[in-house]
Amino acid sequence: MTTDPVTGTTRLHVGGAAPYDVLVGHGLTGTLLAGLPAMLGEDAQRVAVIHPRTLVARATALREALLREGYDARTIEVPDGEAAKQAEVAAFCWSVLGEAGFTRSDAVITLGGGATTDLGGFVAATWLRGVRVVHVPTTLLAMVDAAVGGKTGINTAAGKNLVGSFHEPAGVLCDLESLTTLPHNELVSGLAEVVKCGFIADPRILELVEADPGAATDPTSPELRELVVRGIQVKIDVVVDDLRETGGSGGHPGREALNYGHTLGHAIERAEDYRFRHGAAVAIGMRYVAEVARLAGRLDDETADRHERVLDLVGLPTGYRADRWDELHAAMKVDKKSRGNTLRFVVLDGLARPTVLAGPDEELLRTAYERIGTPAQSR
Numbered sequence: 001m002t003t004d005p006v007t008g009t010t011r012l013h014v015g016g017a018a019p020y021d022v023l024v025g026h027g028l029t030g031t032l033l034a035g036l037p038a039m040l041g042e043d044a045q046r047v048a049v050i051h052p053r054t055l056v057a058r059a060t061a062l063r064e065a066l067l068r069e070g071y072d073a074r075t076i077e078v079p080d081g082e083a084a085k086q087a088e089v090a091a092f093c094w095s096v097l098g099e100a101g102f103t104r105s106d107a108v109i110t111l112g113g114g115a116t117t118d119l120g121g122f123v124a125a126t127w128l129r130g131v132r133v134v135h136v137p138t139t140l141l142a143m144v145d146a147a148v149g150g151k152t153g154i155n156t157a158a159g160k161n162l163v164g165s166f167h168e169p170a171g172v173l174c175d176l177e178s179l180t181t182l183p184h185n186e187l188v189s190g191l192a193e194v195v196k197c198g199f200i201a202d203p204r205i206l207e208l209v210e211a212d213p214g215a216a217t218d219p220t221s222p223e224l225r226e227l228v229v230r231g232i233q234v235k236i237d238v239v240v241d242d243l244r245e246t247g248g249s250g251g252h253p254g255r256e257a258l259n260y261g262h263t264l265g266h267a268i269e270r271a272e273d274y275r276f277r278h279g280a281a282v283a284i285g286m287r288y289v290a291e292v293a294r295l296a297g298r299l300d301d302e303t304a305d306r307h308e309r310v311l312d313l314v315g316l317p318t319g320y321r322a323d324r325w326d327e328l329h330a331a332m333k334v335d336k337k338s339r340g341n342t343l344r345f346v347v348l349d350g351l352a353r354p355t356v357l358a359g360p361d362e363e364l365l366r367t368a369y370e371r372i373g374t375p376a377q378s379r
């Protein structure tokens with residue numbers, strides 16, 4: 001990782017078979033334009049900017065800048081948030097690329113949150129079996145997580161992210177200016193993934209949040225910038241070792257570690273018909289799986305209790321409807337970590353020691369849920 005002393009832009013390198021850089025800085029449009037041929041590919045002529053309605057002004061400005069650079073540029077507006085992650089929306093994007101005559105040397109830019117980078121990444125992965133994609137994440141969550149590592153996907157009636165592919169971007173540009181227009185609850189949602197990185201790999205993240213939760217939720221603070229860079233670094237370290245989630249080595253679960261809190265989290269999102277923020281659902285999922293690990297005799301009380309404390313400090317939820325266990329339990333069975341009828345959870349053996357717990361006792365799972373269940377009136 002390097003930081004340019006003049007511009008202050010931090011560059012993190014993602015190694016592997018298709019290496020790329022993640023840039024974190026302020027006002028990065030100029031950087032994007034300066035680095036375009038390298039990122040979009042020397043031969044790219046056509047570029048499509050996929051974005052939600054909320055970012056139409058920024059997408060239009062980017063398109064105009066691309067036109068000035070000589071690209072045949074267009075914008076593709078997709079539904080906001082999770083509504084973008086549907087087969088019909090991918091099909092709409094494919095039709096636009098088809099009408100515009102997109103070839104294998106042309107490229108996609110995604111501009112938006114994780115829902116947009118997941119959908120746009122999937123469109124780029126599948127059009128002609130793969131064209132280049134550059135992500136310009138505009139939410140905290142997308143910067144620290146969704147835009148890095150190449151997981152793309154859409155939802156189906158059966159569950160979250162059940163169709164997708166691994167398709168690494170050619171570059172990622174995190175413009176911290178974007179965070180100043182982000183609603184506070186969206187920023188807090190992104191912090192859940194940052195806190196996740198703290199529990200699975202980098203405890204300094206937890207210390208920073210605990211020391212000053214106000215700074216951690218202030219889009220202009222140096223603390224948040226450090227949290228962004230640390231979160232991205234954790235993600236890079238994990239994915240370079242196990243891009244396709246085939247497993248880690250030396251007892252480490254590999255990429256599955258990044259799924260900490262997601263087994264229950266995804267089930268909650270589905271139960272809420274995807275109207276619940278991803279980060280909020282993952283926060284509840286982390287608190288739950290800390291209770292699972294405690295009950296299984298794997299996690300010490302101090303680390304288990306720390307989950308509720310740190311998540312609470314930044315305003316993330318740590319409980320969910322007590323009456324929903326049966327539905328959530330059923331939904332967890334289609335989690336990608338499941339093998340046959342065996343549910344598998346990422347748990348901690350201790351701080352920054354993730355591991356997989358396969359086939360835990362059903363009573364244990366229910367008891368852990370009773371500990372986080374909230375009565376109807378507190379919702």
Ligand SMILES: NC(=O)c1ccc[n+]([C@@H]2O[C@H](COP(=O)([O-])OP(=O)(O)OC[C@H]3O[C@@H](n4cnc5c(N)ncnc54)[C@H](O)[C@@H]3O)[C@@H](O)[C@H]2O)c1
Binds near residue numbers: 140145151161279
């Ligand atoms: N592929 C991965 O590795 C990965 C990792 C984590 C999460 N995800 C996925 O990411 C999605 C969640 O992403 P998210 O939390 O970014 O949600 P999101 O994409 O729905 O964005 C949240 C909201 O913020 C708005 N928005 C975006 N940028 C803005 C800005 N700068 N200013 C004002 N408003 C802005 C969006 O229009 C939307 O309404 C989920 O679908 C999740 O499954 C994927």
Ligand SMILES: O=C(O)C(=O)C[C@@H](O)[C@H](O)[C@H](O)COP(=O)(O)O
Binds near residue numbers: 259
């Ligand atoms: O990058 C990963 O790997 C992750 O698991 C990161 C998660 O934060 C992210 O929500 C991811 O989309 C979940 O993946 P899935 O395979 O469980 O759908």
Ligand SMILES: [Zn+2]
Binds near residue numbers: 145262
């Ligand atoms: Zn996630």
